[in-house]
Amino acid sequence: MLTVDALKKSFGGLNVVDGCSLNVERGEIVGLIGPNGAGKTTLFNLVVGGLTPDGGDVFLNRRRITGWPSHRVGASGLLRTFQIPQLFEDLSVIENLLVARPNQSGERFWNVWIRFPRIHAEEAANEDLAWSVLDFLSMTAVANDLASSLSGGQKKLLELGRALMAKPLLVLLDEPVAGVNPVLAEQIASRVRKLRADGYTFLIIEHNMEFIMGLADRLYVMANGRILREGSPADVRTDRAVLDAYLGVE
Amino acid sequence: MADYLVALLMFGAIYALLGLGLNLQWGHTGLVNLGFVAFFAVGAYTSALLTLRGAPLVVGPAVGLVVAGLVAYPIGRLSLRLTDDYLAIVSFGFAQVVQVLIINSDWTGGNNGLTGITRLFRPFDIEVRPYLQLGLVLVLVVIALFLLQRLTASPYGRLLRAIRDSIDAVDSLGKNSSNYRLATLMIGSALAGLAGGIYAHYIGYISPDQFDSTLSFFVFTGIVIGGSSHWGAAVGTLIFVSLMESTRFLGDFNILPVTDSQFAQVRLLLVGVILILLMQFRRQGLWPYRYRRRTSRGPHADG
Numbered sequence: 001m002l003t004v005d006a007l008k009k010s011f012g013g014l015n016v017v018d019g020c021s022l023n024v025e026r027g028e029i030v031g032l033i034g035p036n037g038a039g040k041t042t043l044f045n046l047v048v049g050g051l052t053p054d055g056g057d058v059f060l061n062r063r064r065i066t067g068w069p070s071h072r073v074g075a076s077g078l079l080r081t082f083q084i085p086q087l088f089e090d091l092s093v094i095e096n097l098l099v100a101r102p103n104q105s106g107e108r109f110w111n112v113w114i115r116f117p118r119i120h121a122e123e124a125a126n127e128d129l130a131w132s133v134l135d136f137l138s139m140t141a142v143a144n145d146l147a148s149s150l151s152g153g154q155k156k157l158l159e160l161g162r163a164l165m166a167k168p169l170l171v172l173l174d175e176p177v178a179g180v181n182p183v184l185a186e187q188i189a190s191r192v193r194k195l196r197a198d199g200y201t202f203l204i205i206e207h208n209m210e211f212i213m214g215l216a217d218r219l220y221v222m223a224n225g226r227i228l229r230e231g232s233p234a235d236v237r238t239d240r241a242v243l244d245a246y247l248g249v250e
Numbered sequence: 251m252a253d254y255l256v257a258l259l260m261f262g263a264i265y266a267l268l269g270l271g272l273n274l275q276w277g278h279t280g281l282v283n284l285g286f287v288a289f290f291a292v293g294a295y296t297s298a299l300l301t302l303r304g305a306p307l308v309v310g311p312a313v314g315l316v317v318a319g320l321v322a323y324p325i326g327r328l329s330l331r332l333t334d335d336y337l338a339i340v341s342f343g344f345a346q347v348v349q350v351l352i353i354n355s356d357w358t359g360g361n362n363g364l365t366g367i368t369r370l371f372r373p374f375d376i377e378v379r380p381y382l383q384l385g386l387v388l389v390l391v392v393i394a395l396f397l398l399q400r401l402t403a404s405p406y407g408r409l410l411r412a413i414r415d416s417i418d419a420v421d422s423l424g425k426n427s428s429n430y431r432l433a434t435l436m437i438g439s440a441l442a443g444l445a446g447g448i449y450a451h452y453i454g455y456i457s458p459d460q461f462d463s464t465l466s467f468f469v470f471t472g473i474v475i476g477g478s479s480h481w482g483a484a485v486g487t488l489i490f491v492s493l494m495e496s497t498r499f500l501g502d503f504n505i506l507p508v509t510d511s512q513f514a515q516v517r518l519l520l521v522g523v524i525l526i527l528l529m530q531f532r533r534q535g536l537w538p539y540r541y542r543r544r545t546s547r548g549p550h551a552d553g
Binding site for chain 2: 048050069070071072073074075076079080082086087088089090091092094095096098099100102104105106107108109112113119122123127143144162166
Protein backbone atom coordinates (compact mmCIF):
# COMPACT_ATOMS: atom_id res chain seq x y z
CA MET A 1 0.00 0.00 0.00
CA LEU A 2 2.73 2.47 1.01
CA THR A 3 6.07 2.12 -0.72
CA VAL A 4 9.00 4.31 0.17
CA ASP A 5 11.81 3.92 -2.33
CA ALA A 6 15.38 5.08 -1.64
CA LEU A 7 14.29 8.34 -0.01
CA LYS A 8 17.05 10.87 0.62
CA LYS A 9 17.25 14.12 2.51
CA SER A 10 20.25 16.06 3.68
CA PHE A 11 20.55 19.24 5.68
CA GLY A 12 23.77 21.15 5.07
CA GLY A 13 25.76 18.12 3.97
CA LEU A 14 24.42 15.90 6.72
CA ASN A 15 22.54 12.95 5.24
CA VAL A 16 19.68 12.72 7.72
CA VAL A 17 17.74 10.25 5.59
CA ASP A 18 20.14 8.32 3.38
CA GLY A 19 18.36 6.08 0.93
CA CYS A 20 15.59 4.59 3.06
CA SER A 21 13.18 2.10 1.56
CA LEU A 22 10.23 0.55 3.30
CA ASN A 23 6.94 -0.90 2.49
CA VAL A 24 3.60 -1.28 4.29
CA GLU A 25 0.95 -3.78 3.14
CA ARG A 26 -2.80 -3.39 3.63
CA GLY A 27 -3.95 -4.50 7.08
CA GLU A 28 -0.49 -4.42 8.63
CA ILE A 29 0.80 -2.66 11.71
CA VAL A 30 4.35 -1.64 10.91
CA GLY A 31 6.66 -0.03 13.45
CA LEU A 32 9.54 2.31 12.76
CA ILE A 33 12.04 2.44 15.61
CA GLY A 34 15.56 3.64 16.14
CA PRO A 35 17.70 5.60 18.55
CA ASN A 36 17.32 9.39 18.86
CA GLY A 37 18.65 11.20 15.82
CA ALA A 38 18.21 8.19 13.56
CA GLY A 39 16.10 10.25 11.14
CA LYS A 40 12.71 8.71 11.86
CA THR A 41 10.80 11.98 12.13
CA THR A 42 12.50 13.37 9.04
CA LEU A 43 11.55 10.25 7.09
CA PHE A 44 8.00 10.63 8.38
CA ASN A 45 7.83 14.27 7.29
CA LEU A 46 9.19 13.37 3.85
CA VAL A 47 6.31 10.94 3.45
CA VAL A 48 3.49 13.19 4.71
CA GLY A 49 4.60 16.29 2.83
CA GLY A 50 6.13 18.54 5.44
CA LEU A 51 9.49 18.22 3.65
CA THR A 52 10.50 17.69 0.04
CA PRO A 53 12.96 14.83 -0.50
CA ASP A 54 16.26 15.29 -2.34
CA GLY A 55 15.83 11.94 -4.01
CA GLY A 56 13.74 8.80 -4.04
CA ASP A 57 10.00 8.25 -4.29
CA VAL A 58 6.88 7.66 -2.22
CA PHE A 59 3.95 5.69 -3.60
CA LEU A 60 0.52 5.26 -2.08
CA ASN A 61 -1.44 2.50 -3.79
CA ARG A 62 0.98 2.76 -6.74
CA ARG A 63 0.26 6.48 -7.07
CA ARG A 64 3.37 8.61 -6.87
CA ILE A 65 2.91 11.17 -4.10
CA THR A 66 6.54 12.29 -3.78
CA GLY A 67 6.88 15.92 -2.77
CA TRP A 68 3.14 16.59 -2.60
CA PRO A 69 2.10 19.33 -0.16
CA SER A 70 0.63 17.96 3.04
CA HIS A 71 -3.00 18.83 2.21
CA ARG A 72 -2.81 16.77 -0.99
CA VAL A 73 -1.23 13.86 0.85
CA GLY A 74 -4.01 14.08 3.45
CA ALA A 75 -6.69 14.18 0.76
CA SER A 76 -5.20 11.11 -0.91
CA GLY A 77 -6.01 9.02 2.17
CA LEU A 78 -2.78 9.09 4.14
CA LEU A 79 -3.61 10.55 7.55
CA ARG A 80 -1.11 11.38 10.26
CA THR A 81 -1.07 12.24 13.93
CA PHE A 82 1.43 14.54 15.59
CA GLN A 83 4.10 13.84 18.19
CA ILE A 84 2.79 16.82 20.15
CA PRO A 85 -0.98 16.70 19.59
CA GLN A 86 -2.21 19.41 17.24
CA LEU A 87 -5.83 19.61 18.26
CA PHE A 88 -8.21 22.46 17.56
CA GLU A 89 -7.98 23.50 21.20
CA ASP A 90 -10.78 26.07 21.19
CA LEU A 91 -13.23 23.74 19.47
CA SER A 92 -15.23 21.10 21.29
CA VAL A 93 -14.14 17.48 21.13
CA ILE A 94 -16.91 16.54 18.71
CA GLU A 95 -16.22 19.58 16.55
CA ASN A 96 -12.61 18.41 16.27
CA LEU A 97 -13.97 15.24 14.72
CA LEU A 98 -16.47 17.01 12.48
CA VAL A 99 -13.78 19.23 10.97
CA ALA A 100 -11.88 16.12 9.93
CA ARG A 101 -14.60 14.82 7.62
CA PRO A 102 -13.37 15.23 4.03
CA ASN A 103 -15.23 16.90 1.15
CA GLN A 104 -17.99 18.62 3.10
CA SER A 105 -20.43 20.68 1.02
CA GLY A 106 -20.64 23.19 3.86
CA GLU A 107 -16.95 23.97 3.55
CA ARG A 108 -17.47 25.60 0.18
CA PHE A 109 -18.22 29.29 0.37
CA TRP A 110 -21.14 29.51 -2.06
CA ASN A 111 -22.79 26.38 -0.73
CA VAL A 112 -23.21 28.11 2.64
CA TRP A 113 -25.73 30.45 0.99
CA ILE A 114 -27.48 28.16 -1.50
CA ARG A 115 -27.14 24.54 -0.46
CA PHE A 116 -28.26 24.55 3.16
CA PRO A 117 -30.61 21.51 3.08
CA ARG A 118 -27.77 19.38 1.80
CA ILE A 119 -25.39 20.83 4.39
CA HIS A 120 -27.84 20.00 7.18
CA ALA A 121 -28.23 16.43 5.98
CA GLU A 122 -24.46 15.98 5.74
CA GLU A 123 -23.92 17.48 9.17
CA ALA A 124 -26.45 15.06 10.70
CA ALA A 125 -24.71 12.09 9.08
CA ASN A 126 -21.29 13.34 10.12
CA GLU A 127 -22.47 13.86 13.69
CA ASP A 128 -23.70 10.26 13.81
CA LEU A 129 -20.31 9.10 12.60
CA ALA A 130 -18.55 11.35 15.13
CA TRP A 131 -20.63 9.89 17.97
CA SER A 132 -19.73 6.36 16.90
CA VAL A 133 -16.04 7.31 16.85
CA LEU A 134 -16.42 8.82 20.33
CA ASP A 135 -18.09 5.59 21.45
CA PHE A 136 -15.16 3.62 20.09
CA LEU A 137 -12.71 5.88 21.96
CA SER A 138 -14.87 5.88 25.15
CA MET A 139 -14.99 9.66 24.98
CA THR A 140 -18.72 10.36 24.68
CA ALA A 141 -18.78 11.97 28.13
CA VAL A 142 -16.47 14.76 27.02
CA ALA A 143 -18.02 15.28 23.56
CA ASN A 144 -18.99 18.89 24.23
CA ASP A 145 -15.94 19.85 26.28
CA LEU A 146 -13.24 22.00 24.81
CA ALA A 147 -10.38 19.98 23.37
CA SER A 148 -7.96 22.06 25.45
CA SER A 149 -9.43 20.54 28.62
CA LEU A 150 -8.40 16.98 27.72
CA SER A 151 -5.50 15.09 29.30
CA GLY A 152 -2.42 14.31 27.22
CA GLY A 153 -3.52 10.74 26.58
CA GLN A 154 -7.05 11.76 25.63
CA LYS A 155 -5.58 14.23 23.17
CA LYS A 156 -3.66 11.40 21.50
CA LEU A 157 -6.88 9.38 21.33
CA LEU A 158 -8.78 12.29 19.83
CA GLU A 159 -6.10 12.72 17.17
CA LEU A 160 -6.56 9.08 16.28
CA GLY A 161 -10.31 9.67 16.14
CA ARG A 162 -9.84 12.65 13.88
CA ALA A 163 -7.85 10.50 11.45
CA LEU A 164 -10.59 7.85 11.55
CA MET A 165 -13.26 10.39 10.56
CA ALA A 166 -11.54 10.63 7.17
CA LYS A 167 -11.76 6.84 6.59
CA PRO A 168 -8.04 6.72 5.80
CA LEU A 169 -6.18 4.19 3.66
CA LEU A 170 -3.23 4.39 6.01
CA VAL A 171 -2.68 6.03 9.38
CA LEU A 172 0.76 7.26 10.40
CA LEU A 173 1.12 7.60 14.14
CA ASP A 174 4.02 9.74 15.37
CA GLU A 175 4.88 8.51 18.88
CA PRO A 176 1.30 7.74 19.92
CA VAL A 177 2.16 6.94 23.54
CA ALA A 178 4.94 9.45 24.26
CA GLY A 179 4.12 10.95 27.64
CA VAL A 180 1.01 8.82 28.07
CA ASN A 181 0.46 6.79 31.25
CA PRO A 182 0.73 2.98 30.88
CA VAL A 183 -2.98 2.32 31.37
CA LEU A 184 -3.99 4.73 28.61
CA ALA A 185 -1.10 3.47 26.44
CA GLU A 186 -2.56 -0.03 26.64
CA GLN A 187 -5.97 1.41 25.70
CA ILE A 188 -4.44 3.06 22.66
CA ALA A 189 -2.74 -0.24 21.69
CA SER A 190 -5.99 -2.16 21.99
CA ARG A 191 -7.80 0.43 19.85
CA VAL A 192 -5.13 0.15 17.15
CA ARG A 193 -5.44 -3.65 17.19
CA LYS A 194 -9.22 -3.44 16.86
CA LEU A 195 -8.92 -1.05 13.96
CA ARG A 196 -6.45 -3.34 12.24
CA ALA A 197 -8.99 -6.14 12.59
CA ASP A 198 -11.44 -3.84 10.79
CA GLY A 199 -9.01 -3.46 7.91
CA TYR A 200 -7.10 -0.31 8.83
CA THR A 201 -3.36 -0.07 8.17
CA PHE A 202 -0.81 1.61 10.43
CA LEU A 203 2.73 2.86 10.30
CA ILE A 204 3.91 3.81 13.79
CA ILE A 205 7.01 5.64 15.00
CA GLU A 206 7.56 4.86 18.65
CA HIS A 207 10.22 5.03 21.32
CA ASN A 208 8.35 2.92 23.86
CA MET A 209 9.77 -0.55 23.12
CA GLU A 210 7.28 -2.48 25.21
CA PHE A 211 4.40 -0.80 23.38
CA ILE A 212 5.70 -1.24 19.84
CA MET A 213 7.03 -4.79 20.35
CA GLY A 214 3.62 -5.90 21.56
CA LEU A 215 1.76 -4.16 18.77
CA ALA A 216 3.66 -4.30 15.48
CA ASP A 217 3.62 -7.15 12.97
CA ARG A 218 6.88 -5.99 11.49
CA LEU A 219 9.51 -3.50 12.52
CA TYR A 220 11.95 -1.36 10.63
CA VAL A 221 14.96 -0.28 12.66
CA MET A 222 16.59 2.97 11.60
CA ALA A 223 20.04 4.22 12.51
CA ASN A 224 22.11 7.05 11.05
CA GLY A 225 19.60 7.73 8.29
CA ARG A 226 19.50 4.16 7.02
CA ILE A 227 17.24 1.20 7.51
CA LEU A 228 19.38 -1.15 9.59
CA ARG A 229 17.09 -4.15 9.87
CA GLU A 230 13.61 -5.26 9.01
CA GLY A 231 11.85 -8.13 10.71
CA SER A 232 9.39 -9.39 13.30
CA PRO A 233 9.63 -7.91 16.81
CA ALA A 234 11.12 -11.19 18.08
CA ASP A 235 13.88 -11.17 15.45
CA VAL A 236 14.70 -7.51 15.89
CA ARG A 237 14.84 -7.78 19.67
CA THR A 238 17.74 -10.24 19.55
CA ASP A 239 19.54 -8.82 16.53
CA ARG A 240 23.15 -7.98 17.27
CA ALA A 241 23.32 -4.96 14.95
CA VAL A 242 20.16 -3.48 16.44
CA LEU A 243 21.43 -3.87 19.96
CA ASP A 244 24.70 -2.24 18.95
CA ALA A 245 22.88 0.70 17.41
CA TYR A 246 20.88 1.27 20.57
CA LEU A 247 23.78 0.71 22.93
CA GLY A 248 26.18 2.74 20.82
CA VAL A 249 28.67 -0.08 20.16
CA GLU A 250 30.61 0.27 16.93
CA MET B 251 -25.85 67.46 22.22
CA ALA B 252 -28.17 65.14 20.28
CA ASP B 253 -26.26 65.96 17.11
CA TYR B 254 -23.02 65.09 18.79
CA LEU B 255 -24.41 61.81 20.05
CA VAL B 256 -25.65 60.88 16.56
CA ALA B 257 -22.26 61.74 15.07
CA LEU B 258 -20.54 59.69 17.74
CA LEU B 259 -22.79 56.70 17.02
CA MET B 260 -22.21 57.17 13.31
CA PHE B 261 -18.44 56.90 13.70
CA GLY B 262 -18.95 54.05 16.13
CA ALA B 263 -21.11 52.16 13.64
CA ILE B 264 -18.62 52.66 10.81
CA TYR B 265 -15.89 51.31 13.05
CA ALA B 266 -18.20 48.45 14.03
CA LEU B 267 -18.12 47.41 10.36
CA LEU B 268 -14.32 47.44 10.60
CA GLY B 269 -14.53 45.41 13.79
CA LEU B 270 -16.69 42.80 12.03
CA GLY B 271 -14.24 42.51 9.15
CA LEU B 272 -11.15 42.21 11.32
CA ASN B 273 -12.90 39.80 13.68
CA LEU B 274 -13.51 37.39 10.81
CA GLN B 275 -9.80 37.57 9.95
CA TRP B 276 -8.28 37.64 13.39
CA GLY B 277 -10.91 36.36 15.83
CA HIS B 278 -12.05 33.46 13.70
CA THR B 279 -9.22 32.60 11.30
CA GLY B 280 -6.26 33.85 13.34
CA LEU B 281 -4.89 36.19 10.67
CA VAL B 282 -2.92 39.06 12.17
CA ASN B 283 -3.66 41.84 9.71
CA LEU B 284 -1.83 44.83 11.17
CA GLY B 285 -2.53 46.87 8.05
CA PHE B 286 -6.29 46.65 8.26
CA VAL B 287 -6.66 50.43 8.01
CA ALA B 288 -5.18 50.32 4.48
CA PHE B 289 -8.24 48.50 3.17
CA PHE B 290 -10.44 51.09 4.86
CA ALA B 291 -8.41 53.77 3.03
CA VAL B 292 -8.62 51.94 -0.30
CA GLY B 293 -12.42 51.79 0.03
CA ALA B 294 -12.68 55.46 1.01
CA TYR B 295 -10.46 56.75 -1.78
CA THR B 296 -11.96 54.47 -4.43
CA SER B 297 -15.46 55.58 -3.58
CA ALA B 298 -14.54 59.26 -3.28
CA LEU B 299 -12.59 59.36 -6.55
CA LEU B 300 -15.33 57.57 -8.45
CA THR B 301 -18.15 59.80 -7.27
CA LEU B 302 -16.05 62.95 -7.74
CA ARG B 303 -15.76 61.86 -11.39
CA GLY B 304 -19.49 61.57 -11.70
CA ALA B 305 -20.29 58.02 -10.66
CA PRO B 306 -23.61 57.61 -8.81
CA LEU B 307 -23.39 57.61 -5.04
CA VAL B 308 -24.59 54.01 -4.61
CA VAL B 309 -21.85 52.76 -6.93
CA GLY B 310 -18.97 54.29 -4.94
CA PRO B 311 -19.00 52.25 -1.71
CA ALA B 312 -19.93 49.10 -3.65
CA VAL B 313 -16.88 49.45 -5.88
CA GLY B 314 -14.84 50.38 -2.81
CA LEU B 315 -15.86 47.07 -1.29
CA VAL B 316 -14.84 45.12 -4.38
CA VAL B 317 -11.53 46.92 -4.88
CA ALA B 318 -10.50 46.54 -1.22
CA GLY B 319 -11.29 42.83 -1.44
CA LEU B 320 -9.26 42.44 -4.64
CA VAL B 321 -6.30 44.36 -3.23
CA ALA B 322 -6.19 41.80 -0.40
CA TYR B 323 -5.57 39.03 -2.93
CA PRO B 324 -1.91 39.79 -3.78
CA ILE B 325 -1.19 40.61 -0.12
CA GLY B 326 -2.51 37.19 0.87
CA ARG B 327 -0.74 35.43 -1.98
CA LEU B 328 2.56 37.01 -0.94
CA SER B 329 2.35 36.22 2.73
CA LEU B 330 -0.11 33.46 3.57
CA ARG B 331 1.92 30.53 2.30
CA LEU B 332 4.31 31.39 5.07
CA THR B 333 3.32 31.67 8.71
CA ASP B 334 1.15 34.33 10.30
CA ASP B 335 4.04 36.51 11.39
CA TYR B 336 4.75 37.30 7.75
CA LEU B 337 1.20 38.47 7.15
CA ALA B 338 1.56 40.81 10.13
CA ILE B 339 4.73 42.31 8.69
CA VAL B 340 3.59 42.42 5.07
CA SER B 341 0.20 43.93 5.91
CA PHE B 342 1.72 46.54 8.21
CA GLY B 343 4.18 47.46 5.46
CA PHE B 344 1.31 47.59 2.99
CA ALA B 345 -0.55 50.09 5.17
CA GLN B 346 2.53 52.33 5.26
CA VAL B 347 2.92 52.07 1.49
CA VAL B 348 -0.71 52.97 0.90
CA GLN B 349 -0.44 56.02 3.15
CA VAL B 350 2.78 57.20 1.52
CA LEU B 351 1.28 56.63 -1.92
CA ILE B 352 -1.76 58.73 -1.04
CA ILE B 353 0.41 61.52 0.35
CA ASN B 354 2.66 61.65 -2.70
CA SER B 355 0.17 61.27 -5.54
CA ASP B 356 -1.60 64.09 -7.31
CA TRP B 357 -4.76 62.20 -8.13
CA THR B 358 -5.38 61.50 -4.43
CA GLY B 359 -5.03 65.16 -3.51
CA GLY B 360 -1.80 64.45 -1.65
CA ASN B 361 -1.59 65.73 1.89
CA ASN B 362 -4.54 68.04 1.31
CA GLY B 363 -6.84 65.14 0.73
CA LEU B 364 -10.06 65.15 -1.25
CA THR B 365 -12.84 67.62 -0.54
CA GLY B 366 -16.38 68.07 -1.73
CA ILE B 367 -17.23 64.39 -1.65
CA THR B 368 -20.96 63.89 -2.11
CA ARG B 369 -22.66 63.40 1.26
CA LEU B 370 -25.03 60.55 1.90
CA PHE B 371 -28.69 61.58 1.60
CA ARG B 372 -27.75 65.02 0.28
CA PRO B 373 -31.24 65.81 -1.10
CA PHE B 374 -32.66 65.59 2.40
CA ASP B 375 -32.96 68.37 4.95
CA ILE B 376 -29.90 68.88 7.13
CA GLU B 377 -32.05 68.24 10.23
CA VAL B 378 -33.06 64.69 9.28
CA ARG B 379 -30.00 63.78 7.25
CA PRO B 380 -27.85 62.53 10.18
CA TYR B 381 -30.61 60.19 11.29
CA LEU B 382 -30.99 58.73 7.81
CA GLN B 383 -27.22 58.29 7.56
CA LEU B 384 -27.08 56.61 10.95
CA GLY B 385 -30.03 54.41 9.99
CA LEU B 386 -28.29 53.30 6.80
CA VAL B 387 -25.06 52.38 8.58
CA LEU B 388 -26.87 50.52 11.33
CA VAL B 389 -28.80 48.54 8.70
CA LEU B 390 -25.49 47.69 6.99
CA VAL B 391 -24.02 46.59 10.33
CA VAL B 392 -27.00 44.33 11.01
CA ILE B 393 -26.84 42.82 7.51
CA ALA B 394 -23.10 42.19 7.88
CA LEU B 395 -23.71 40.66 11.32
CA PHE B 396 -26.37 38.36 9.94
CA LEU B 397 -24.28 37.20 6.98
CA LEU B 398 -21.16 36.64 9.09
CA GLN B 399 -23.18 34.77 11.70
CA ARG B 400 -24.49 32.54 8.97
CA LEU B 401 -21.03 31.94 7.52
CA THR B 402 -19.30 31.18 10.78
CA ALA B 403 -22.08 28.92 12.06
CA SER B 404 -21.59 26.68 9.00
CA PRO B 405 -18.92 23.99 8.50
CA TYR B 406 -17.03 26.72 6.65
CA GLY B 407 -16.76 28.79 9.82
CA ARG B 408 -15.83 25.76 11.88
CA LEU B 409 -12.97 25.12 9.49
CA LEU B 410 -11.84 28.73 9.89
CA ARG B 411 -11.64 28.31 13.68
CA ALA B 412 -9.79 25.04 13.18
CA ILE B 413 -7.27 26.90 11.00
CA ARG B 414 -6.88 29.48 13.76
CA ASP B 415 -5.93 26.70 16.19
CA SER B 416 -3.67 24.61 13.94
CA ILE B 417 -2.84 25.17 10.29
CA ASP B 418 -0.70 22.01 10.22
CA ALA B 419 -3.52 19.83 11.48
CA VAL B 420 -6.02 21.23 8.97
CA ASP B 421 -3.59 20.58 6.11
CA SER B 422 -2.83 17.08 7.36
CA LEU B 423 -6.57 16.34 7.16
CA GLY B 424 -6.45 17.03 3.43
CA LYS B 425 -7.85 20.56 3.44
CA ASN B 426 -5.93 23.41 1.84
CA SER B 427 -5.88 26.01 4.62
CA SER B 428 -4.20 28.63 2.38
CA ASN B 429 -7.32 28.97 0.24
CA TYR B 430 -9.51 29.60 3.26
CA ARG B 431 -7.12 32.10 4.78
CA LEU B 432 -6.93 33.96 1.50
CA ALA B 433 -10.73 34.01 1.20
CA THR B 434 -11.10 35.33 4.74
CA LEU B 435 -8.51 38.01 4.14
CA MET B 436 -10.46 39.14 1.09
CA ILE B 437 -13.91 39.06 2.74
CA GLY B 438 -12.79 40.98 5.84
CA SER B 439 -10.90 43.52 3.74
CA ALA B 440 -13.92 43.99 1.48
CA LEU B 441 -15.96 44.86 4.55
CA ALA B 442 -13.32 47.43 5.50
CA GLY B 443 -13.59 48.83 1.96
CA LEU B 444 -17.36 49.23 2.37
CA ALA B 445 -16.83 50.99 5.70
CA GLY B 446 -14.31 53.27 4.00
CA GLY B 447 -16.79 54.21 1.28
CA ILE B 448 -19.48 55.05 3.84
CA TYR B 449 -16.95 57.02 5.88
CA ALA B 450 -15.89 59.14 2.90
CA HIS B 451 -19.47 60.01 2.00
CA TYR B 452 -20.36 60.71 5.60
CA ILE B 453 -17.69 63.27 6.45
CA GLY B 454 -17.26 64.53 2.88
CA TYR B 455 -13.54 65.12 3.26
CA ILE B 456 -10.73 62.55 3.44
CA SER B 457 -7.02 62.99 3.93
CA PRO B 458 -4.10 60.62 4.56
CA ASP B 459 -3.83 61.39 8.30
CA GLN B 460 -7.29 59.87 8.86
CA PHE B 461 -5.89 56.48 7.83
CA ASP B 462 -3.08 56.20 10.30
CA SER B 463 -2.09 52.77 11.63
CA THR B 464 -3.37 53.80 15.06
CA LEU B 465 -6.84 53.05 13.74
CA SER B 466 -5.89 49.41 13.04
CA PHE B 467 -4.84 49.06 16.66
CA PHE B 468 -8.02 50.72 17.90
CA VAL B 469 -10.04 48.13 15.99
CA PHE B 470 -7.90 45.33 17.45
CA THR B 471 -8.48 46.76 20.92
CA GLY B 472 -12.22 46.97 20.29
CA ILE B 473 -12.31 43.27 19.40
CA VAL B 474 -10.22 42.32 22.43
CA ILE B 475 -12.72 44.13 24.63
CA GLY B 476 -15.82 42.85 22.83
CA GLY B 477 -14.79 39.26 22.26
CA SER B 478 -14.81 37.15 19.11
CA SER B 479 -18.57 36.80 18.67
CA HIS B 480 -19.78 39.07 15.88
CA TRP B 481 -21.95 41.05 18.27
CA GLY B 482 -19.04 41.35 20.66
CA ALA B 483 -16.66 42.58 17.98
CA ALA B 484 -19.19 45.10 16.62
CA VAL B 485 -20.28 46.44 20.00
CA GLY B 486 -16.76 46.36 21.43
CA THR B 487 -15.36 48.40 18.55
CA LEU B 488 -18.33 50.76 18.62
CA ILE B 489 -18.00 51.43 22.35
CA PHE B 490 -14.23 51.67 22.37
CA VAL B 491 -13.90 53.98 19.39
CA SER B 492 -16.83 56.13 20.59
CA LEU B 493 -15.18 56.43 24.00
CA MET B 494 -11.89 57.42 22.42
CA GLU B 495 -13.66 60.04 20.32
CA SER B 496 -15.84 61.42 23.09
CA THR B 497 -13.16 61.68 25.75
CA ARG B 498 -11.05 63.70 23.33
CA PHE B 499 -12.91 66.82 24.42
CA LEU B 500 -13.15 65.94 28.09
CA GLY B 501 -9.95 67.90 28.74
CA ASP B 502 -11.71 71.10 27.66
CA PHE B 503 -14.01 70.99 30.68
CA ASN B 504 -11.07 71.48 33.07
CA ILE B 505 -12.41 68.93 35.54
CA LEU B 506 -9.13 67.04 35.75
CA PRO B 507 -5.96 68.48 37.28
CA VAL B 508 -3.93 67.94 34.10
CA THR B 509 -2.96 69.98 31.04
CA ASP B 510 -4.30 69.18 27.60
CA SER B 511 -1.18 67.38 26.43
CA GLN B 512 -1.09 65.38 29.64
CA PHE B 513 -4.71 64.53 29.15
CA ALA B 514 -4.01 62.81 25.80
CA GLN B 515 -1.56 60.57 27.64
CA VAL B 516 -4.08 59.91 30.41
CA ARG B 517 -6.55 58.61 27.82
CA LEU B 518 -4.03 56.14 26.44
CA LEU B 519 -3.09 55.18 29.99
CA LEU B 520 -6.74 54.38 30.66
CA VAL B 521 -6.83 52.15 27.57
CA GLY B 522 -3.88 50.24 28.99
CA VAL B 523 -5.55 49.87 32.36
CA ILE B 524 -8.78 48.64 30.76
CA LEU B 525 -6.86 46.04 28.71
CA ILE B 526 -4.89 44.81 31.72
CA LEU B 527 -8.04 44.45 33.80
CA LEU B 528 -9.72 42.60 30.96
CA MET B 529 -6.79 40.20 30.55
CA GLN B 530 -6.87 39.55 34.29
CA PHE B 531 -10.58 38.95 34.71
CA ARG B 532 -12.12 38.16 31.33
CA ARG B 533 -9.54 37.09 28.79
CA GLN B 534 -12.09 35.98 26.22
CA GLY B 535 -13.63 39.47 26.00
CA LEU B 536 -17.10 40.56 27.01
CA TRP B 537 -18.99 38.47 24.45
CA PRO B 538 -16.87 35.51 23.29
CA TYR B 539 -17.91 33.26 20.44
CA ARG B 540 -19.87 30.26 21.67
CA TYR B 541 -19.96 27.00 19.81
CA ARG B 542 -23.14 25.02 19.53
CA ARG B 543 -23.52 22.11 21.92
CA ARG B 544 -24.29 18.83 20.21
CA THR B 545 -26.30 17.02 22.82
CA SER B 546 -28.38 14.83 20.57
CA ARG B 547 -26.90 11.54 19.51
CA GLY B 548 -28.94 11.08 16.37
CA PRO B 549 -31.46 8.34 15.59
CA HIS B 550 -29.12 5.37 16.14
CA ALA B 551 -28.10 6.44 19.61
CA ASP B 552 -28.26 3.86 22.32
CA GLY B 553 -26.83 5.53 25.40
